Amino acid sequence: MRSHFLFVGFSLLLSGCLSARDLPGVRMKVGAAEAAQHLVTPEFIRGCADKVAKAYPSATVVSSFALSPEAAARFNDLEELLPKDNIVALVAQTTHKDVFGHEHKSYAGCSYRLQDGRLVFHELHGAGSFVKIIAVR
Incomplete structure (x- = not known):
């Protein structure tokens, strides 16, 4: 019986009936990302890009920075027991080469708290904070 529920769940997820937006941890982050969208200016993006470039000089940013509720749902402060709905993540896809010359794709970016507008x-x-597949809006 349990395998039937698992099969139906995976079928719904793969068919698109359940999107990442509908997952419980992501649902609250979507609202925060939508509220923060007008605050993300080119200068704001440049500030995050500069921080990423300074902290991770071996990483090359290969896409534009954008808000990602899925990325914001993946982390919280360790001392927080419940996820906060006011955290947003500004991320971009990056690549870096290891010591053997193999290229690895990942994401890097900044998280922000939406406070008082x-x-x-x-x-x-950095690269270890996110999994390879996250949706960027």
Whole structure:
């Protein structure tokens, strides 16, 4: 019986009936990302890009920075027991080469807290912070 539920769940996910937006941890982050969208200016993006470039000089940014509720849902402060709905993530796809010359794709970016109608820097996130597949809006 349990395998039937698992089969139906995977079928719904693969058919598109359940999107990443509908997952419980992501649902609250979508609202925060939508509220923060107008605050993300080119200068704001440049500030995050500069922080990423300074902290991770071996990483090359290969896409534009954008808000990602899925990325924001993947992390919280360790001391927080419940996820916060006011955290947004500004991320971009990056590549870097290891010591053997193999290229690896990942994401890097910055997280911010939406407080009093403005974005306050929270934390810088490198390649290990995100999985390879996240949706970027």
